[in-house]
Amino acid sequence: MTNTPPPFKAHESNEAWTPSRAAFREISGYCALSKPKLDALKPWLDEHAARFEEPRYIENDPIGVVLGYDHPADREIVAFLAAMMAWGRREIVIQKTLQLLEALGPHPAETLRHTNEEQWTQWFSSFRHRTFNVIDIVTFLRGLKGLLHKGGSFEDTWKECFDAVGQNPVDLMSEFQRRFRAAAEPFPKRTSRHISTPESKTASKRLWMFLRWMVRSSGPVDLGQWGFISPSQLRIPLDVHVGRQSRRLGLLKRKANDALAVEQLTAVLRYLDPHDPVKYDYAFLGIGIEGESL
Structure with missing residues (x-):
């Protein structure tokens, strides 16, 4: 795995992910990347998200405490x-x-x-x-x-x-x-x-x-216990770390880490994965843990 985002290249054909130019126009004001560059960044972010959303993550995260209880209540x-x-x-x-x-x-x-x-x-x-x-x-x-x-x-x-x-x-x-x-x-x-x-x-x-x-229920970490809202409707948990990483990557222009920034960053991440935008929380975590140069 490379330690930096990939250099610009046209995104290869992917039947499962074919965002339109119209979809990009809706979020283009929120991020600092062109459509080809944002498209090229997706595989790198997907790789990081998958790498850190795995059972070993539970051992060193508060969600491991939650999993120690069996009853849903x-x-x-x-x-x-x-x-x-x-x-x-x-x-x-x-x-x-x-x-x-x-x-x-x-x-x-x-x-x-x-x-x-x-x-x-x-x-x-x-x-x-x-x-x-x-x-x-x-x-x-x-x-x-x-x-x-x-x-x-x-x-x-x-x-x-x-x-x-x-x-x-x-x-x-x-x-x-x-x-x-x-x-x-x-x-x-x-x-x-x-x-x-x-x-x-x-x-x-x-x-x-x-x-x-x-x-969220699609991975091995999150509980997936509630169904009143879809994973596609969740918002990214935005803190100083996630804000810093997203701006370095060009995913977010807004300087403040506020509710509007949450909406804008989530919209960009939803462009990358309409069904599960907050999976990229794991990508940001992985980048931070490994101290990768952006």
């Missing part, structure tokens, strides 16, 4: 909490997620339903992870419990959010943020850095990563 809760902890080095994220889950026992969903804030405050009084502390954790648990009480399962809540916005992925995160914050009232200002306000138009990286885990 537990996996929903564990995946959400693990995604919220996903800030910083992966080994530290795993360590902190396991620390958080230890108090919730082997069946976190049931524990959550049958415990209260006084108990949570006692359990997590000394918990620290980056800017997270007991206030944030109790707020998360209060929001989760409130949503479970209203909607039955966590997937039910997300489906209700999706239906409420006319099944428009662009507005999905804002609707979830609104409902989660309402269920978690009183919602501390400090916790907004983790579950932001709908008006902030942030990238919502950790929430989109959570949905990638729960929805």
Whole structure:
């Protein structure tokens, strides 16, 4: 495998992938590449995505913690909490997620339903992870419990959010943020850095990563447990790393890592794979891990 993107050459005929010039025109304002150059980049990105989306990836990623639970209701809760902890080095994220889950026992969903804030405050009084502390954790648990009480399962809540916005992925995160914050009232200002306000138009990286885990089913890593939304409708989990790599590759012009950048980068990735654009999250991961020169 080469360490740099391939030099420009016309893309070879591929019956499974034949994007039109009209399709490129729709996304040409978002990326810095011509159609031939973007087409030529696809095999290289596909190779990286396939190389890192494999079982060995699980060992060093928070999703491995989620896979340690068998019941779907537990996996929903564990995946959400693990995604919220996903800030910083992966080994530290795993360590902190396991620390958080230890108090919730082997069946976190049931524990959550049958415990209260006084108990949570006692359990997590000394918990620290980056800017997270007991206030944030109790707020998360209060929001989760409130949503479970209203909607039955966590997937039910997300489906209700999706239906409420006319099944428009662009507005999905804002609707979830609104409902989660309402269920978690009183919602501390400090916790907004983790579950932001709908008006902030942030990238919502950790929430989109959570949905990638729960929805994608085509590979050996993601859970594929939820079906209310198609993998083709998911958005790329955009953080500083993904933003930097995508700009170096010419896939994204926009400088800010915000909700609009998420839409623009996802549109470019959907041009490369209309059915599964967020598979390229693994390509960005691989490029970063190997420190490849772009």
